[in-house]
Amino acid sequence: MDREYSNSNRRLEDKMEEECGIIGIYSPEHTKNIADLTYLGLHALQHRGQESAGICVRGEDRFKTYKDMGFVTNVFDEERLAKMSGQMSLGHVRYSTTGSSKLVNAQPLLINSAKGELALAHNGNLVNSDEIRCNLEKQGAIFHSNLDTEVIAHLVAHSFKDDIIEAFTHSLQQVKGAYSIIVLTEDSLIAARDPYGFRPLSIGKLGEHYIVASETCAFDIVGAELIRDLQPGEMVVINEEGIQSNYYCERKPDSFCVFEFIYFARPDSVIEGQNVHLARRAMGRHLAREMEIEADLIIPVPSSGISAALGFAEESGIPYEQGILRNKYVGRTFIQPTQEIRDLKVRIKLNPIQEIIEDKRVVLLDDSIVRGTTSKQIIRMVREMGAQEVHMAISSPPVTDPCYYGVDTSRRQELIAAQYSVEEIAEHIGADSLAYLSQEGLLNSINTTRNGFCTACLNGDYPLVGESDKFAFE
Structure with a gap:
């Protein structure tokens, strides 16, 4: 994992910066304006990342992805969005905390494996990413980016589980760290939060459309209704059978990032009520x-x-x-x-x-x-x-x-x-x-409604990282 920043101007800023914002939409039918809705949601989440923006749409038996460096309004226009219609979509805005600021590290990430095509977008940071990457490379995996997201994608591709949802579940059980993640398979939208619940992720609904996003302000801009927040350790699968929820791992002590309330989240967002x-x-x-x-x-x-x-x-x-x-x-x-x-x-x-x-x-x-x-x-x-x-x-x-x-x-x-x-x-x-x-x-x-917050940046009380991991950041 590359922890060097290519944008030297970042060191001049005097604020803590969030890594990214994510949004996923599932529609029961092929929808012409699904990319437009995703674009608007990303526009509402622009404060969470200004370096790159990307949208992936699943439609007509294939995935179509476009991403580039810059603000959402600079990356997408009406003509490009009009070419992206389908049943599911996934959007991402990025501020890089790991991986340098370049196009190869923009998301969503699209991979093709024996289990089928998979699109992923992720918010957070894995503390055991280096170890997993090394093991995967020994198994023949070839990485094209510095992203933790690609580590998860390779875990899915290399999983012994044949079913892609089971493979994704098995992959998340191997990673440690903070993550909220949305994945598109060929027929399902999957969303999950880490067992500590560091990063936010909420579910909303617009008519028959289900929307999952980092913040509720993404629902407001398209007129969607907030259903609830995903719980730590929860995975939600949305497909033609409806919405199913399960817990893929044991829930850990609540450790929601307190800086979401101090600075990161938009003032009009609602988190845990x-x-x-x-x-x-x-x-x-x-x-x-x-x-x-x-x-x-x-x-x-x-x-x-x-x-x-x-x-x-x-x-x-x-x-x-x-x-x-x-x-x-x-x-x-x-x-x-x-x-x-x-x-x-x-x-x-x-x-x-x-x-x-x-x-x-x-x-x-x-x-x-x-x-x-x-x-x-x-x-x-x-x-x-x-x-x-x-x-x-x-x-x-x-x-x-x-x-x-x-x-x-x-x-x-x-x-x-x-x-x-x-x-x-x-x-x-x-x-x-x-x-x-x-x-x-x-x-x-x-x-x-939460019982606990991560306040590590304020008192050094880290919920997850051990002493051996800390030294890499000193």
Whole structure:
């Protein structure tokens, strides 16, 4: 598994990034607009990955796949979508945490084996991928990408189980890690979550169409109704016989990624019965009670800090202002050739409003600090606009440890909270004070039916990875 990133600009970003978003659709009949629905779902999931996009459709006894680098709107147009009709579809948007950013690593992945054709799309990260890949290569498997998804595909192809669904079940029982995965066989759509439930996956319905997607916002855009979330260790098979559910392995302690609620998921999505926006507002209220700051304005760092800043303002009574505007037409910033131009990257995206900020005691609220580079530049800009005081409030605990479950975080030595105290971080980023939400406040803000969350990036308590595995990430 290649853990080097080909896009060096990624190291300039100061956010944790999710790996990808997936969506699958099953229609009882051949549907002309199935690719259109998949496209819209991927558009709603674009925040989960902006490097590549792909759609695979099963129709007229064959699979048809198209994928390319770039945003969904750049990869697909009406003419291309019109050529993709069928009974089942599978879509994927990618932000690479493993495997370099190139077309060969774009998904969905289509393979042909003795068991038939198979299309796969996956969200997460396998911690035993290297070991399995090595064993498969000894058996003659030839890999064309760095994807964990291809490891699963080869396991299916090499399985001694003749039935493709049984082969897929047997394959998942051999892998360890975080994954939500959707697979198209020649006659079925299969969806599964790992036994810890790290990554999200939900089932919805639009008329007679069944839809499985990473987030419920993909249902909203096409007018589908949420049925429920897949459970950890659950596999769902959808075909002409309807929808069948079974548990392919023993369920482990609930370990849903808490950063889905902090940052990854769209605010309008619902996870385990909890609206994400309302959870973030609750985080802001808890943070206001813990921080107890005197200030004139609470200003969110757009757009990730908006929900929590609203909750902070409600609880504290400090007026909420959108004192920093975001240029919504800026996508990924280009790789800048000089440090001088690189320092302007934040200014390209964010612009403080002097008339709101000048002579005010300001609380800036953001969801997290990873390396501290962006926070430092934003605080400098706000001071240049004449702020009397600048206090930083973070609606999550400090990020102290890297993630091994499908999230792009720095190595531990690059995480600012792993190296410095809160007071030292405040001095480094130029804030008059810095406050983080406690882990207790964070978990009390999330009202779901789940019993547990993965908080490894906040406290080093890894649900799955052993000490020997960690060293590879140090």
